[in-house]
Every structure is written in C-alpha cells, then in structure tokens.
Amino acid sequence: MEADTTTWSPARVAALYDVGNTWLHRVHPLTKLAAVLPLTVAGFAGDSIRVPAVILIVAVLTLLVSRLGSVVLKSLRLIAPMTFALFVIHGVVRPYESEPIASWGPISINAEGLALAGTTAARLAVFVIAVTSAMTTVHPKVFATALIQRGVSHKLAYAYLAGAELLPEMRLRASQILDAQQSRGFDTKGSLPRRFRTLFALLKPLLVSSLIGVEMRTLALESRGFSRLGRRTSAVEVEDRGKLLQRSLLAAAIPLVVLAILW
Amino acid sequence: MVSGARGPDSTGSRTAVFAGFQEFGVTYDTASTPSLTGLTLELHSDKLTLITGPSGSGKSTLVRVLAGFIPRLLHGKIEGSAEVLGNDVESAPPNSITDSIGMVFDNPFDQLTAATKTAFDETAYALENEGLHPAEIVDRVMGALESVGLADLAGHHPRRLSGGQSQRLAIACALAQQKPILVLDDPTSQLDPTGTAEVVSMVGKLRREHTTVVLVAQDLTHWLAIADRLVILDGGRVTADGSPASLLAEPGLLADQVMIPRYVAIWAELRSRGIELGDRAPLGTDQLLASLQASDGAGG
Numbered sequence: 227m228e229a230d231t232t233t234w235s236p237a238r239v240a241a242l243y244d245v246g247n248t249w250l251h252r253v254h255p256l257t258k259l260a261a262v263l264p265l266t267v268a269g270f271a272g273d274s275i276r277v278p279a280v281i282l283i284v285a286v287l288t289l290l291v292s293r294l295g296s297v298v299l300k301s302l303r304l305i306a307p308m309t310f311a312l313f314v315i316h317g318v319v320r321p322y323e324s325e326p327i328a329s330w331g332p333i334s335i336n337a338e339g340l341a342l343a344g345t346t347a348a349r350l351a352v353f354v355i356a357v358t359s360a361m362t363t364v365h366p367k368v369f370a371t372a373l374i375q376r377g378v379s380h381k382l383a384y385a386y387l388a389g390a391e392l393l394p395e396m397r398l399r400a401s402q403i404l405d406a407q408q409s410r411g412f413d414t415k416g417s418l419p420r421r422f423r424t425l426f427a428l429l430k431p432l433l434v435s436s437l438i439g440v441e442m443r444t445l446a447l448e449s450r451g452f453s454r455l456g457r458r459t460s461a462v463e464v465e466d467r468g469k470l471l472q473r474s475l476l477a478a479a480i481p482l483v484v485l486a487i488l489w
Numbered sequence: 490m491v492s493g494a495r496g497p498d499s500t501g502s503r504t505a506v507f508a509g510f511q512e513f514g515v516t517y518d519t520a521s522t523p524s525l526t527g528l529t530l531e532l533h534s535d536k537l538t539l540i541t542g543p544s545g546s547g548k549s550t551l552v553r554v555l556a557g558f559i560p561r562l563l564h565g566k567i568e569g570s571a572e573v574l575g576n577d578v579e580s581a582p583p584n585s586i587t588d589s590i591g592m593v594f595d596n597p598f599d600q601l602t603a604a605t606k607t608a609f610d611e612t613a614y615a616l617e618n619e620g621l622h623p624a625e626i627v628d629r630v631m632g633a634l635e636s637v638g639l640a641d642l643a644g645h646h647p648r649r650l651s652g653g654q655s656q657r658l659a660i661a662c663a664l665a666q667q668k669p670i671l672v673l674d675d676p677t678s679q680l681d682p683t684g685t686a687e688v689v690s691m692v693g694k695l696r697r698e699h700t701t702v703v704l705v706a707q708d709l710t711h712w713l714a715i716a717d718r719l720v721i722l723d724g725g726r727v728t729a730d731g732s733p734a735s736l737l738a739e740p741g742l743l744a745d746q747v748m749i750p751r752y753v754a755i756w757a758e759l760r761s762r763g764i765e766l767g768d769r770a771p772l773g774t775d776q777l778l779a780s781l782q783a784s785d786g787a788g789g
Contacts, residue, residue, distance in 0.1 A: 367610060380618075387604035391648075395603060398648065439599040445558050446600040449592045450662060451618030454584050461613040461626040 242300060242361040248292050250363045254468040255372040258360035260475040262353070267482040269352035272489050275341070278348035285355050297362045301355040309347040316343035366390050371460040380458050384447075396436070403431045504533040507574055507670060507701065508555055514568035514725070515550055515559055524550040526725040527569070534670075537692070537702040539712050539733065541747055542722035548705045551722065552672045554578055555703060557586025574670075591663020595675040597655035597684075601647045608634065608650065608658055609643040615666050633665035634658075637691055653684025657691055670701045678707060685711060710750040713737070713772040721746050737770035752777040 250258070265285075269278040289297050316339040326334035361369075370383035407427060413420065510530045516523040525547040532538055532555070540548050553559045560567055560579060571578045576585050594600040605611040612630045621629070634640045637657040642650065650658060656676050663671055673692065677685040689711040695702060696715050706712050713719075713733045721729040721736070723746045729736055740749045740757045749757075752774045759781075760766050766784055771777040 365606075367606065384602075384604050388602075391603045391605075395648065439596070442594050442596055442599040443601075443603060445553070445556075445562065445592065446594060446659075447602060448558065448562060449556065449587055449590075450602065450615035450666070451584065451588070454588075454618050457620040458617055459620050459623060459626070460617050461610070461623055461630065463623050 242358060243365050244296055244362050246294075246363065248294055248363065250292060250294060250359060253363070254472075255360070255364040255369045255464070256376065257468045257472050257475070258364060259369075260472040262356040262360060264475055264478040264482050265356040266349075266353040267479050267486055269349045270486040271482065272486075273345075275345045275348050278345070278352045281352050282348060282355065285352070285359070289355075289359065294359070294362070297355070297359050300362060301351065301358045304358065305347065305351045305354045308350055309343075312343040312347050312350075313340065316340070316346070365462070367460070367462050368464055371462050371464045372466075374458060374460070375464065375466050381452075384452070396432070399435060399439075400428060400432055403428055403435070504535050506531045507534050508532040508572065510554075510569070510571045512569035513554075513571045515547075515554065515565050516568075517550075517563065517565040520565075523568075523725055524565075525554075528722075528726050530720065530727055530730070532703060533718075534701045535699050536717040537696045537704060537715055538718045538720060539709065539716035540703065540705045540720045540722060541707065541709055542728075543746055544707070546722040546746070547725040548722055549674055550725075552592070552674050552703060552705055555586075556590050556592040556672050557581065557584075558592075589668055589670060591660075591666060591668035591671045593656065593659045593663065593671070593673040593676050595678045597652040597659070597679060598648065600659050601655070606646055607644050608639055608647055608661075611647045611658060612661050612665050615662055619666070629665045629667070630661075633661040636664060636694075637661040638687075651684055652680045653687035656680065656684065656688045660688075660691055660695075670703070671695065672703045674705045675707060676704075677711065689715075708748050708750075709733075710748075710752075713750065713753075714776075716772075733772055734769035738768055740770065756780065 265281065269281055271277045286298055289295065317335050318333055318339070320336075320339055324336060324338050326336050328335045366387050370387050373386075374380055374383050404424075407424075412424070412427065415421075508531070510528045513528040513530075514523050514526040524545075528547070528551070540551065542548055550559065553563060554571055555573055557573065557576075557578070559565060561581070561583065567579055573581070573586050574589050576582075578586070601611060602614050605614060609630055612633055613626050616626045616629055631640060631643070634643050637660055639650075639654060639657055639661060642654065647655065647658060659676075660671070660673075676692075677688050680688065692702060692704065692712075693715045704712060704716070709719075716733050719729070719731065719733040719736050720727060721743065728746060729743065737743070737747075737749070737753050740747075740753050743749065753770050756766055756771050756777050764784055766780045771780055
C-alpha cells in the first residue's frame with residue numbers, strides 16, 4: 227500500500243520517493259534540501275507573479291527535459307487544492323474596493339483578488355516543486371543517513387522515516403478493524419448519521435490498538451538498540467560531499483531575503 | 490552469580506544457567522495486584538524452555554524481565570532478586586541485557602520498526618545502531634534472512650509480508666544481531682495455520698542448531714515436540730516444572746492451567762479406558778500414533 231500524496235503533510239513528503247537514476251537523483255540529498263531555501267525565498271522577490279512564474283517555468287521545463295515529469299504531476303496534486311482554495315478566498319469571497327470583473331448574484335470575481343491568489347499560489351508552488359523535486363529523488367533512508375552523517379540525532383531521523391510509514395499503517399489498521407466490525411454484522415454504509423456512527427465505532431479500537439502497538443514498538447526498538455549510545459552506521463553508503471555547495475546555497479538565501487524585502 | 494553456573498535443571502540435564510529468579514515479584518505501577526510473585530526459577534542455556542499458563546499468569550511479564558525491559562522501561566515495584574546473564578535486573582546498565590537477548594513478540598506487525606521500506610532494511614536497523622561496517626551489515630543481514638528463508642523477499646516492504654513471514658523477519662532481526670538467547674512471546678497466537686507452521690519449523694531449526702530459546706505459548710500443540718522443558722505459571726508463580734512428557738502424563742491435574750493438546754487428551758482418555766500406552770505423554774500426533782501402533786502390536 228503506497229502513501230496517498232493528494233494533500234500536504236511531512237509524512238507524505240517523506241513517502242514521495244520514486245526510484246530512478248537521473249542527474250537529480252545523483253545530487254547529494256542535502257544539496258537538494260539546501261537548494262529549497264534560496265529557491266523558495268527567490269519566489270517571494272517582487273510584488274507580482276512574474277518572478278515565481280519564471281522560476282516555475284524554468285523548473286518545470288528542467289524537470290520535463292530530465293524525464294522527471296512525475297515530480298511535476300506530484301507537485302500539481304499537492305498544490306491544486308491549495309490553489310483552488312486561494313482563488314475562492316481571494317478572488318470570490320474576500321471583498322475589494324475595485325469593481326468586480328464579473329458578478330453572479332452574491333458572488334463576484336475581482337481582478338485584484340485573482341492577482342493576489344495567483345501570486346500566492348505561484349509562490350507556494352515554487353516551494354512545493356522544490357521540496358517535491360528533492361524528496362522524489364532521494365530515498366528516505368539515504369536522506370536519513372545523510373542527516374545522521376551531519377550530526378542530526380538518529381531519533382529525529384527515525385521520526386522522519388517512521389512518518390513516511392505512519393499513514394499507510396494507520397489506514398491498514400483502520401481497514402482491519404472495519405473488516406472485523408463488518409464481519410460481525412456492523413453496517414458501515416448508508417446515511418450520513420450511520421456513517422458518523424461507523425466513524426465513532428472505528429475511532430476507539432483504532433486508538434486503543436495504536437496505543438498497544440506503540441508500547442510493543444517501543445520495546446522492539448529497544449531490543450534493536452534504539453537508545454544505544456555511540457556511533458551509528460548505515461547499510462546504505464552515502465558519500466559525504468558537497469558541503470561547500472550546500473553552504474553557498476544556504477548563504478545565497480540571505481541576499482535573496484534582502485532582495486525580496488526591498489523589491 | 491547466575492551466569493555461567495552449571496547445574497541440573499528440572500529435566501535432570503546439566504547446562505549453564507543464564508537467568509535466575511529468587512522469590513521474585515513484579516507489580517506494575519499501573520496495577521494493584523502483582524503480575525509475578527514469589528517466583529523462583531532458573532533458566533538454562535542450550536535448551537528450549539516452554540513457558541505456559543492461563544491468561545494473567547505472568548508469562549509475558551516474565552519474558553519482559555528476561556529481555557531487560559522490566560523495570561528499566563516498564564516500571565513497577567520489584568521484590569526478591571533476578572539476574573539475567575550476570576546482571577541484576579534492577580541495577581543492570583542500559584542495554585547490558587537487551588544486547589544479548591533477542592525478543593519476538595506476539596503481534597507480527599507492531600514489532601516492526603515502522604521506519605523501513607524493505608525486509609533488508611528492517612533486519613539491518615539494529616546492526617546500524619551497533620555501528621557495524623556496511624559490508625558486515627550486508628553479510629549478516631543476508632545470512633539471517635537466508636536462515637529464516639526470507640532472502641528472496643529482502644526487497645519486499647515489511648508490511649506486505651504475511652504474518653508468518655513477518656514473525657520470521659522478527660526472528661531474523663535477532664539472529665542478525667547474533668544474540669545468544671532468543672525469547673519468543675506467544676509468536677503464533679495471531680497467525681493462521683500456514684504462518685504457525687512456518688514459525689514452528691523455524692524455531693525447531695534454531696533448537697537443532699543449539700540456540701537457547703525461551704518460548705511462551707498458550708497453546709502447546711505445536712511446541713511440545715521441540716521443547717526440552719515445560720514450566721507452568723499460575724498466579725505469578727511456578728506451579729509445575731519438568732520435562733513435557735512427564736508433566737503431561739497426568740493432564741487432568743493441569744487442565745485448569747494449561748490448554749492440553751488434543752493428542753495428549755486422546756492419549757489420556759485411552760489410558761483411562763485401560764489401553765496400555767506407556768507412562769510418558771505423547772509430544773505430538775506422530776508419537777500418539779506410534780504408541781497406538783506399539784500397543785496394537787503388543788495386543789493391547
């Protein structure tokens with residue numbers, strides 16, 4: 227069972243990985259992560275959609291040429307609900323002083339609102355496409371190993387890796403409970419009140435079984451040296467390289483922040 | 490004191506003692522009654538010790554003490570003394586016990602790390618925590634997966650394995666760590682017959698390879714044939730201890746404490762009707778059939 231990537235969450239970001247051997251796959255994981263910051267900040271430069279739009283166009287073309295169209299599709303799936311919400315809020319719901327460009331009864335569309343929604347959506351899209359590009363092209367284990375190599379706590383690395391597995395596991399657990407309830411004659415389909423009843427009937431056993439599972443997992447992790455002190459290694463060998471480039475990318479964010487504020 | 494001492498166990502054979510309990514008791518912080526009380530027991534290396542008893546008899550608490558989880562991780566009031574591998578369980582340094590004892594739990598899925606995408610990574614996790622060289626990790630992981638028959642599934646997601654495969658994966662994790670003692674807490678209680686057969690076969694193989702195994706089981710059906718010793722707990726203390734065949738020779742006496750396997754019940758029923766089947770209870774259907782054939786051949 228693969229993680230659903232239709233909405234945004236850190237767990238789903240960790241589950242984005244696609245196997246491949248493109249140039250982006252070969253870039254050091256932390257270089258990709260470091261590139262997210264200046265790219266995102268650059269998206270906020272200027273007060274119009276132009277800068278983020280240019281970044282987006284360049285990024286999409288680069289990804290398509292690099293046979294990474296899946297990154298574009300995943301980014302679209304992540305950004306689409308947010309973009310829709312932004313256009314509804316800024317373009318239709320929020321009141322503006324300027325004349326609307328179209329009206330249907332109480333609903334009116336405002337050009338100023340549409341421009342603001344477009345700019346905000348483009349900026350968010352830059353961030354989403356940068357993160358998605360990084361995470362789609364780095365195996366979570368490689369990413370965690372690279373983080374541990376640079377001194378990040380293995381507990382944090384575990385939390386990142388476990389996050390990727392949490393949602394599918396909860397979904398599996400819920401589906402097992404529902405199957406068990408249905409096999410005992412519990413009707414889980416039908417009217418809205420009945421579906422709510424199903425939801426409440428599911429929540430308690432889901433919570434209890436999850437808590438029991440957490441205790442067992444804690445003991446199992448302990449049995450495998452989770453809290454052991456000392457150096458850790460990885461079965462996956464990740465060459466620790468690109469420090470200068472990563473620092474440069476992070477440093478590049480500083481003038482870009484200044485530029486974004488001033489422009 | 491305990492570790493390395495040699496002495497006869499309740500079955501009469503002499504092997505090193507790796508764990509000893511003297512009037513030992515545990516009352517969890519969250520409970521008002523003790524889970525173990527006045528427990529006195531020695532466990533021996535190079536044996537498969539089968540521990541059974543009714544629900545709430547303290548079986549799982551005992552193996553959690555053995556594995557070094559109590560009182561370090563699961564807190565409670567301790568009475569008496571317990572030593573595992575020469576370490577007093579109350580003052581043992583962190584990891585001194587868990588480093589040497591592999592633990593397999595009853596739930597095949599909740600004992601996975603939930604942070605790995607392949608059976609290989611799952612098995613490698615503990616070795617990475619030990620800081621082993623990557624080449625050694627690969628060797629050990631593949632060796633362990635090979636020995637539990639999962640080498641072909643090394644690249645599969647742990648959650649996509651069946652219950653039996655998942656339990657074998659948990660065993661592989663302990664084998665890869667080269668822990669000398671394996672503790673299994675009712676490892677087949679949540680498995681279907683196929684999964685149960687896989688795990689029983691795996692544990693039998695480990696026993697033949699002289700791995701020390703402590704196994705908790707509510708249902709003894711599959712385990713008696715490979716167990717060297719049977720310990721019965723009730724009310725948090727040992728109520729019977731000996732070789733399985735001799736302890737089950739009078740199954741009626743144990744009926745309140747043990748799920749008597751069907752082949753033992755049939756054997757006892759036939760004996761009670763005057764059929765001569767010997768004094769030792771059969772430890773499997775094969776042994777029952779052999780006893781019946783011998784009795785038939787003798788004109789019984």
